[in-house]
Structures are given as structure tokens and as C-alpha cells.
Amino acid sequence: MLADCPIHTPLPVVDMERAKRFYADQLGLTPETELRDERDGVFYRCGGTRFLLYPSQAPSDGLHSQMTWLTSDIEAAVADLKARGVVFEEYDLPGLKTINSVAIIGESKGAWFKDSEGNLLALGQFE
Numbered sequence: 001m002l003a004d005c006p007i008h009t010p011l012p013v014v015d016m017e018r019a020k021r022f023y024a025d026q027l028g029l030t031p032e033t034e035l036r037d038e039r040d041g042v043f044y045r046c047g048g049t050r051f052l053l054y055p056s057q058a059p060s061d062g063l064h065s066q067m068t069w070l071t072s073d074i075e076a077a078v079a080d081l082k083a084r085g086v087v088f089e090e091y092d093l094p095g096l097k098t099i100n101s102v103a104i105i106g107e108s109k110g111a112w113f114k115d116s117e118g119n120l121l122a123l124g125q126f127e
Contacts, residue, residue: 008051009066010054013117018116023044026084065112067119086113
């Protein structure tokens, strides 16, 4: 049943105007739909899927990846986003080390950054 259902990711936002500026200026995204008014949320569409920024009184804890964009060239995507002012997380942990903001995890690669609201977002490349 659920395998046939579309999904979307909801991300909490404390300051909707700040978040919309981040997603427009730094990620280059345009809202697909603004619900009744922005107090209800804003949908964005990427690669046939969509996600929702919704108003929240509590900020994200940002302790885990909340959304990942899949890319075929993670290094180019990281460079493009850095040129737009996105700051990537750098890790040097047992089992996870980034080099130039990209970690190799088995046969895949990952890179992480936080949005203006503290949501931990990711880029992923799977071989």
C-alpha cells in the first residue's frame, strides 16, 4: 500500500521569510505553492518530488539528515552551493570524515549543510 504513495518531507521553520530567502538565494529554489498564506507553509518541487516548509514555534534540533538531494556529481553540486554562500558541515569522526565537504561512505558520497532554520540537509551520490 505505502509503496505506491508519494511522499514529501516537512521541515520546521521558525522564521518563514528568512527561510524563503535562504531557499531562493542560496539554493536557487522557487516556491511551487504557498498554502492559504505563508503561516500555513510553502511547498517546493525538486526532481518530481516536493517538500514543505511549515511554521513551527520550536526550531529543528538538526541532529540528523532531514532531507537529501540525490546528485550524479556531488563535488560539482557542493562547489555550486558554496559559490551561493552555503556553508557545509565538516566531520572528522570515526567512520565519517569529510574532505572538501564530501564524505565517502562505502560506495556512496555525502555532504551536509544546515538551512537558515537549523535543519540538517544533505546531498547524496550513489554509485
